[in-house]
Amino acid sequence: MWRPKDKRLITCLLISVCIISFFLPILRKYLVDFLEYPLKITGFFFDEFKALIFFHYNFLENIRLNREIGLLKQKLSDYQELLGENQRLKTLLSFRENSAFRLVSAKVIMRSPETWASLIVIDRGKRDGLKENLAVISSGGLVGRIVELGLSTAKVALLTDPGVCVSAIVQSSRTQGLVCGTLESYLVMRYLDEDKDIKIKDNVITAGLTEIFPKGILIGEIIEIKKDPLDNRPYAKIKPFVDFNKLEEVMVILR
Numbered sequence: 001m002w003r004p005k006d007k008r009l010i011t012c013l014l015i016s017v018c019i020i021s022f023f024l025p026i027l028r029k030y031l032v033d034f035l036e037y038p039l040k041i042t043g044f045f046f047d048e049f050k051a052l053i054f055f056h057y058n059f060l061e062n063i064r065l066n067r068e069i070g071l072l073k074q075k076l077s078d079y080q081e082l083l084g085e086n087q088r089l090k091t092l093l094s095f096r097e098n099s100a101f102r103l104v105s106a107k108v109i110m111r112s113p114e115t116w117a118s119l120i121v122i123d124r125g126k127r128d129g130l131k132e133n134l135a136v137i138s139s140g141g142l143v144g145r146i147v148e149l150g151l152s153t154a155k156v157a158l159l160t161d162p163g164v165c166v167s168a169i170v171q172s173s174r175t176q177g178l179v180c181g182t183l184e185s186y187l188v189m190r191y192l193d194e195d196k197d198i199k200i201k202d203n204v205i206t207a208g209l210t211e212i213f214p215k216g217i218l219i220g221e222i223i224e225i226k227k228d229p230l231d232n233r234p235y236a237k238i239k240p241f242v243d244f245n246k247l248e249e250v251m252v253i254l255r
Helices: 004-098
Strands: 102-110 119-122 135-137 142-149 154-158 165-170 176-180 187-190 203-206 218-227 234-240 249-254
Touching: 119 249, 165 218, 176 234, 187 218
Parallel strands: none
Antiparallel strands: 102 119, 102 249, 119 154, 135 142, 135 249, 142 154, 165 176, 165 203, 176 187, 187 234, 203 218, 218 234
16 A cells, blocks of 8 residues: 555655766766876776786796707707817818828817917827827827827827927928927027028928928928028928817827
8 A cells, every 4th residue: 555655755766866866977977076186096907916916927938949049059059069070070080081190080179278379188098009109190280199099088199299309391392300299379480591492371281300200291381481690590480271270170190
């Protein structure tokens, strides 16, 4: 049954709706202004949280990609190293097959900073048939001679050592002399005859006057001719054909 009390309630609701409908457009502007800053702040924190999540993801992805790049660089380096070693070994094998000497190939396994310009250690020794004073060469020319032996290693005195000297011949004029090391980038050939025709860029080879170094091994080329102030005799500076700073593989001449 309809009651007066219910009627009053409905009337109040209708009046409230009318009032709200009237003031809503006016209040809307103030409501939007009031909520603008909280919404901006909420949006800012939401964007920052989203950026933090993506930053962490990108950070982990960057670590993964850098790791992959490092592995690829290492693989490329290993490939280039194997390719270079393969090319050097092919050169040595070709030289060995066409050489008149009986050769044993060896790898350089150690160099000391104190004796860098005068001594190397190779991975061959007594069990490989090596002996002291055997000549050591590379595809470029004369390297030096064995001065100390172990069971599986040997020390090689380089041609750059002042204590290593070899009888030599200027290939074009057949002038003989003695070539010795200087611990520098050049060798010195002494006891030359003044009346002999010696020129810059003449090749110098071993003379074979001793049992240590067979005849005909390339040593280097003449880069300068000077006179010794002590005996007034000419001597020649020689640039060796072997780059002693890049020795990795050598060959020992067996007798």
